[in-house]
Amino acid sequence: MAILDILEFPDPRLRRIAKPVDAVGESEKALAESMIETMYDARGIGLASIQVNDDRRVFVMDVSDGHNDPMVFFNPEILERSGEQVCEEGCLSIPGVTADVQRADRVRVRALNLAGESFELEIDGLAAVCIQHEIDHLDGKVFFDRLSPLKRRMLQKRYQKQRQTVQ
Ligand code: K1U
Ligand code: ZN
Numbered sequence: 001m002a003i004l005d006i007l008e009f010p011d012p013r014l015r016r017i018a019k020p021v022d023a024v025g026e027s028e029k030a031l032a033e034s035m036i037e038t039m040y041d042a043r044g045i046g047l048a049s050i051q052v053n054d055d056r057r058v059f060v061m062d063v064s065d066g067h068n069d070p071m072v073f074f075n076p077e078i079l080e081r082s083g084e085q086v087c088e089e090g091c092l093s094i095p096g097v098t099a100d101v102q103r104a105d106r107v108r109v110r111a112l113n114l115a116g117e118s119f120e121l122e123i124d125g126l127a128a129v130c131i132q133h134e135i136d137h138l139d140g141k142v143f144f145d146r147l148s149p150l151k152r153r154m155l156q157k158r159y160q161k162q163r164q165t166v167q
Helices: 026-041 125-138 149-166
Strands: 046-048 058-061 071-082 085-089 099-103 106-112 118-124
Touching (some): 026 046, 058 125, 085 125, 106 125
Antiparallel strands (some): 046 058, 058 071, 106 118
């Protein structure tokens, strides 16, 4: 296991589209385990492969209270979405900025776990938001893309300004 570097917006590699894995082998397991370690190290609740410069289609998530119950989703697919919610989102690839984003309130998702077994999960609230945020990363999208053009311009300006003062 290793702590991986997290790409930061506007790195063009965040725009790559992840490719489905044929099978969950030893190297895919090692990637997912390093992603879990990296997510905990960065104090996130989710992390997608594209954020750590790997284009295998996988994300990890831990929305448990104790932050000790990680889940792994290889080849995730959203089967159903329902309702609407607006949630304040952060992104480990866009440090220092959060925004209210509108997404489905409830999703049914199918994926392969760390053992390569297929599972389905129906979930709402923050976990549903996180799943949609992570699948966006696997499709080359970030939360800025979900905002109105005005809000996006404003937040991107703020983010760039903040990066200039940090670097
Ligand atoms: O994919 C990522 O960049 C991780 C991201 C996931 C996420 C958080 C909040 C809503 C949707 C998706 C994070 O973990 S950001 C850090 C964080 O824990 C957080 C930040 C703001 C609000 C809630 C949580
Ligand atoms: Zn993110």
